[in-house]
Amino acid sequence: MEKESILHKINKQKISYLFIALPALLFFVFQLAPVFISFFWSFTEYDVIHPPRFVGLSNYVNILFHDPLFWIAIRNTAVYVIGVVPIGICLSLILAVAIDQQIKFKNFFKSIFFLPTVTAIIAVSVIWKWLYAGEKYGLLNHLLMKLGFHPVDWLASPTWTLPSIMIMSVWAGVGYNMILFLAGLQTIPHVMYEAAEMDGAGFWKKFSHITLPLLKPTIVFVAMMSFIFSFQVFEQVYIMTSGQGGIGGVLNSGLTIVAYLYDKGFQKFQMGYASALAYIIFLMIFILTMINKRLMKTEVEY
């Protein structure tokens, strides 16, 4: 092997480059180059028809200081993330622990909670839009009234638009996180529970002293993933809030940051402005992920 001729070496390298050539080329054209292109465009005014015109930092300045819609979108996105991520994590963790017990129909429960993960989010949104429909037809309102509550205007009311989308997103995401937690639970050594039981620990003691601390790496991972994922919520918003006057719902009460980017880029064709938005989103996700990482960084001891 050591006395390989140079020719052979180059030849071998040639085949290696050949093996990565096609994905690398596509990756360069449609993934890597666009990252730089949109960075450049974020300093321009560009409507796709005319060539981009350099405007310096004005897109960023306008977004941050002169664009009330941007701040509405940020506020809505923050509410969405702060609501969906913790509630989703708690519910899926409880579900995972419940399914991990010695119960019957384990696989049935697992499958049914997992179902929305394999359903197109567009289909899920369309179904839920129908569930949220007005007083006369809406199933959810009917159930609410049967339980003695007042009917809610769901997607027709500025107060309820965002919560409606959040409820649906929790419903849709719970099974995916549950699977991750179930996998995490399998890594906890069984003997730890046995030892605790010998010491007379009950359900809650075991949950809070063994399961939670040992599951921490999984919880951190799930929190991080669902944070990044929720921050970019778009499809649900698109289906539930688009109608007359574009995307965002009544008084933009459902407008999230990615939906706003879509509106600017692909409905108003302000590509420079939308590129600047994209970079602001990128930066926010990056910084918040780093902060998350710091906050949650603790050693796990067995």
Added chain:
Amino acid sequence: MAAHDIGIRKDSFTIKAFIYVFLIAGAVTMALPYVWMFVTSIKPLQEIQAYPPSFIVKNPTLEPYKDLFRMVPMIRYLFNSLFVAGSITLFNVFATSLAGYAFAKHKFWGRDKIFFIFLGSLMIPWQVNIIPGFVIVKNLGWLNTYRGLIIPAMAWCAFGIFLNRQYIYSIPDDLIDAARIDGCSEFMIYRKVILPLIKPVVATLAIFTFLQQWNNFVWPLVIIHTSNMRTIPLALAVLTGQFGANFAMVMAGAVIATLPMLVVYLLFQKYIIKGIAMTGVKG
């Protein structure tokens, strides 16, 4: 899967009862929207408008499905989705395992740097790529074409390369060297030695890529503006906008969008659940 049996001793009957109540309530909550979708899709108009809403259909009808196939080219949409998701999956599985082999077992100039760039791209949200992506596709004249739907989506291969590389890395070098001494070409080694050993990864990756692409919405939304080229999710979104008042027909569309993936899920359940646990990929 071994149950951990937290606190389920003979005396903790209440906890077990509570768990069942919780799980059953949860299962009903999960099933309800699906059941309601299906029930609505076979209801005649009078029953949809009837109050109170009911889960029992007195006169079930296939009219909403017939309407759907009459009003929009559903067969074409199904074909579009299948063709687009299928081609991307085939390419992805083949190209990422081949590249993964090169990254794991070959030595070449720039290998680690190139791999690092691939990996780093996983951190970049799609919002950053999509605007130039759209303009590139437009300038290539690929708007409203299969090429436009398929080729840019093939570029999302970093995760697959990463996953394959990790698995191929753990294959012993001796196996590969032995094949080389036997005179196998590098491609033969990939096909005869590597590929059979990484079958589980390839299968998982294939299922996930297919699911993701079948359900993909944003990219088709951005580049498809003609009716004939729509994929199922895009068609469903347009349907909701156009015929939003015809709930039965829209729900029939939702059933058709949901059913194929349900079948895929039932067939490959084990791979899917294991795959998520293994990699944390999003379906």
